[in-house]
Amino acid sequence: xxxxxxxxxxxxxxxxxxxxxxxxxxxxxxxxxxxxxxxxxxxxxxxxxxxxxxxxxxxxxxxxxxxxxxxxxxxxxxxxxxxxxxxxxxxxxxxxxxxxxxxxxxxxxxxxxxxxxxxxxxxxxxxxxxxxxxxxxxxxxxxxxxxxxxxxxxxxxxxxxxxxxxxxxxxxxxxxxxxxxxxxxxxxxxxxxxxxxxxxxxxxxxxxxxxxxxxxxxxxxxxxxxxxxxxxxxxxxxxxxxxxxxxxxxxxxxxxxxxxxxxxxxxxxxxxxxxxxxxxxxxxxxxxxxxxxxxxxxxxxxxxxxxxxxxxxxxxxxxxxxxxxxxxxxxxxxxxxxxxxxxxxxxxxxxxxxxxxxxxxxxxxxxxx
Amino acid sequence: xxxxxxxxxxxxxxxxxxxxxxxxxxxxxxxxxxxxxxxxxxxxxxxxxxxxxxxxxxxxxxxxxxxxxxxxxxxxxxxxxxxxxxxxxxxxxxxxxxxxxxxxxxxxxxxxxxxxxxxxxxxxxxxxxxxxxxxxxxxxxxxxxxxxxxxxxxxxxxxxxxxxxxxxxxxxxxxxxxxxxxxxxxxxxxxxxxxxxxxxxxxxxxxxxxxxxxxxxxxxxxxxxxxxxxxxxxxxxxxxxxxxxxxxxxxxxxxxxxxxxxxxxxxxxxxxxxxxxxxxxxxxxxxxxxxxxxxxxxx
Numbered sequence: 315x316x317x318x319x320x321x322x323x324x325x326x327x328x329x330x331x332x333x334x335x336x337x338x339x340x341x342x343x344x345x346x347x348x349x350x351x352x353x354x355x356x357x358x359x360x361x362x363x364x365x366x367x368x369x370x371x372x373x374x375x376x377x378x379x380x381x382x383x384x385x386x387x388x389x390x391x392x393x394x395x396x397x398x399x400x401x402x403x404x405x406x407x408x409x410x411x412x413x414x415x416x417x418x419x420x421x422x423x424x425x426x427x428x429x430x431x432x433x434x435x436x437x438x439x440x441x442x443x444x445x446x447x448x449x450x451x452x453x454x455x456x457x458x459x460x461x462x463x464x465x466x467x468x469x470x471x472x473x474x475x476x477x478x479x480x481x482x483x484x485x486x487x488x489x490x491x492x493x494x495x496x497x498x499x500x501x502x503x504x505x506x507x508x509x510x511x512x513x514x515x516x517x518x519x520x521x522x523x524x525x526x527x528x529x530x531x532x533x534x535x536x537x538x539x540x541x542x543x544x545x546x547x548x549x550x551x552x553x554x555x556x557x558x559x560x561x562x563x564x565x566x567x568x569x570x571x572x573x574x575x576x577x578x579x580x581x582x583x584x585x586x587x588x589x590x591x592x593x594x595x596x597x598x599x600x601x602x603x604x605x606x607x608x609x610x611x612x613x614x615x616x617x618x619x620x621x622x623x624x625x626x627x628x629x630x631x632x633x634x635x636x637x638x639x640x641x642x643x644x645x646x647x648x649x650x651x652x653x654x655x656x657x658x659x660x661x662x663x664x665x666x667x668x669x670x671x672x673x674x675x676x677x678x679x680x681x682x683x
Numbered sequence: 684x685x686x687x688x689x690x691x692x693x694x695x696x697x698x699x700x701x702x703x704x705x706x707x708x709x710x711x712x713x714x715x716x717x718x719x720x721x722x723x724x725x726x727x728x729x730x731x732x733x734x735x736x737x738x739x740x741x742x743x744x745x746x747x748x749x750x751x752x753x754x755x756x757x758x759x760x761x762x763x764x765x766x767x768x769x770x771x772x773x774x775x776x777x778x779x780x781x782x783x784x785x786x787x788x789x790x791x792x793x794x795x796x797x798x799x800x801x802x803x804x805x806x807x808x809x810x811x812x813x814x815x816x817x818x819x820x821x822x823x824x825x826x827x828x829x830x831x832x833x834x835x836x837x838x839x840x841x842x843x844x845x846x847x848x849x850x851x852x853x854x855x856x857x858x859x860x861x862x863x864x865x866x867x868x869x870x871x872x873x874x875x876x877x878x879x880x881x882x883x884x885x886x887x888x889x890x891x892x893x894x895x896x897x898x899x900x901x902x903x904x905x906x907x908x909x910x911x912x913x914x915x916x917x918x919x920x921x922x923x924x925x926x927x928x929x930x931x932x933x934x935x936x937x938x939x940x941x942x943x944x945x946x947x948x949x950x951x952x953x954x955x956x957x958x959x960x961x962x963x964x965x966x967x968x969x970x971x972x973x974x975x976x977x978x979x980x981x982x
Contacts, residue, residue, distance in 0.1 A: 500740065
């Protein structure tokens with residue numbers, strides 16, 4: 315079997331059984347699941363229990379089709395009051411001129427009751443009012459809230475995965491260099507096989523994480539009913555995220571491996587990675603800003619420039635409609651950048667990884683023959 | 684045959700030492716199949732640098748390494764077994780899993796790697812540690828795993844940097860026996876060590892390196908012969924002045940006189956004089972130990 319595949323398999327099999335991997339996967343999955351249910355909790359109820367005492371039901375369902383109403387008939391006001399105080403009903407219609415409630419009535423329910431009541435009474439006296447026709451002069455913003463929500467979650471997930479996996483690649487490189495395992499490895503396999511196997515293996519683990527998060531996120535959204543607010547084209551958005559993650563990961567992980575090959579001790583990893591960490595942070599901040607301004611100039615420009623595009627473009631795609639040619643161009647540019655970084659990273663890694671001891675200077679490595 | 688010839692290597696200097704350090708100054712030697720070659724020398728003499736160059740981990744400035752008459756290639760090295768000076772194992776990986784992994788990297792099939800691993804684990808007495816993580820093993824056991832990693836692919840050549848350092852006598856025996864087995868199977872073995880008695884006991888030939896040059900090499904017997912022995916003559920109650928005119932040094936030891944002289948001289952004449960002077964208690968040539976040869980060579 316190819317040495318690269320063997321290396322990748324070792325990375326996967328030794329990490330997948332660690333507690334750290336399983337715990338972090340469970341925690342992220344739980345967080346994403348919770349995020350899918352959060353709007354339901356924070357937006358207040360979209361179902362009301364309305365009681366009646368000697369009263370006709372008002373056509374609330376027709377007025378607000380998104381909201382579920384359950385009706386309860388009470389024999390008298392005393393029973394209704396008890397149910398209200400026990401929280402078993404949100405409001406009780408008494409006769410055709412009174413509503414009982416516990417404290418202040420929910421604003422939405424109050425408005426609905428008043429307006430349907432007016433409509434029924436007016437209708438009974440023969441008056442018909444045309445409902446106001448609503449016409450948007452801007453973009454279709456029906457899904458805006460959901461889009462922004464998805465984009466925010468995506469930024470966080472991509473950022474965590476990219477920085478986490480890139481750091482893991484760096485630590486792995488230094489582990490092998492510092493312990494001189496690399497001397498044994500490189501007397502039996504080529505540097506590119508070792509580097510490539512590590513990047514591919516840890517990338518596969520990152521993908522497992524990402525796919526689990528996406529699956530749980532989409533699944534939980536369907537479960538919580540949040541998915542009904544999702545914009546059309548969700549499968550495309552999800553697939554795009556996976557592709558952009560792969561590109562971004564290849565870029566940042568290669569840089570991480572390259573920088574890590576310059577040092578020999580784990581304590582030096584943080585230091586040598588700091589320019590890369592900074593770059594990922596900047597990408598993250600830009601992408602986060604784009605979630606609130608997905609159609610602005612900054613969003614358009616940054617979603618084209620590698621490596622920012624790896625996080626900004628998927629966010630932009632989730633938060634707004636993006637012309638296909640822009641996606642294609644950004645993809646081509648990013649793929650080009652990945653190829654460039656791979657060839658540079660492999661060269662530096664090959665030259666630096668056997669030079670144990672003091673930190674190797676990047677300039678020295680690039681200048682050497 | 685593995686031939687190392689005229690290797691030179693200068694390490695780049697820092698701001699304090701612009702000249703750098705000359706690590707190898709034309710070192711050369713050859714190891715035949717089935718020969719165990721002991722590589723000795725003071726710290727910093729160039730042993731590790733030589734081995735790293737042979738393994739392709741380091742590039743020489745000049746000189747060559749050839750195997751079976753051709754320049755050594757990457758493909759050849761894949762069939763070598765190597766144990767670096769600083770031990771390199773994945774601390775979190777299990778013993779068997781690790782040995783198997785390295786076997787596969789050297790090109791063994793899954794089944795063959797598993798088979799070779801089991802045999803080595805048995806051979807090196809690691810049976811109970813098979814599924815333990817390496818980080819939990821004693822130094823001696825880690826060293827056994829390290830050796831197993833070097834042996835798993837049935838190497839054609841073994842290059843071992845300080846394989847015995849820090850081991851107890853029992854572990855030394857286990858490792859030494861394992862190496863001797865391979866050696867008898869026709870594998871050239873090169874190992875470096877500071878334990879000269881061990882080198883003397885195990886090796887067919889020895890190379891003494893100093894300041895990047897091979898200052899003495901050959902079989903242990905050959906080196907001894909070249910060095911020459913010391914003739915030790917002990918005479919009880921000799922007549923005073925019996926040794927006058929004889930070479931060597933004369934010491935008195937409670938009623939006896941001990942003459943130490945280069946064995947290359949006329950020993951028969953010395954024996955005649957000694958017998959005339961008194962009662963000869965001891966007359967014999969003492970071979971220098973490898974330690975003495977070493978001290979002499981690097982002096």
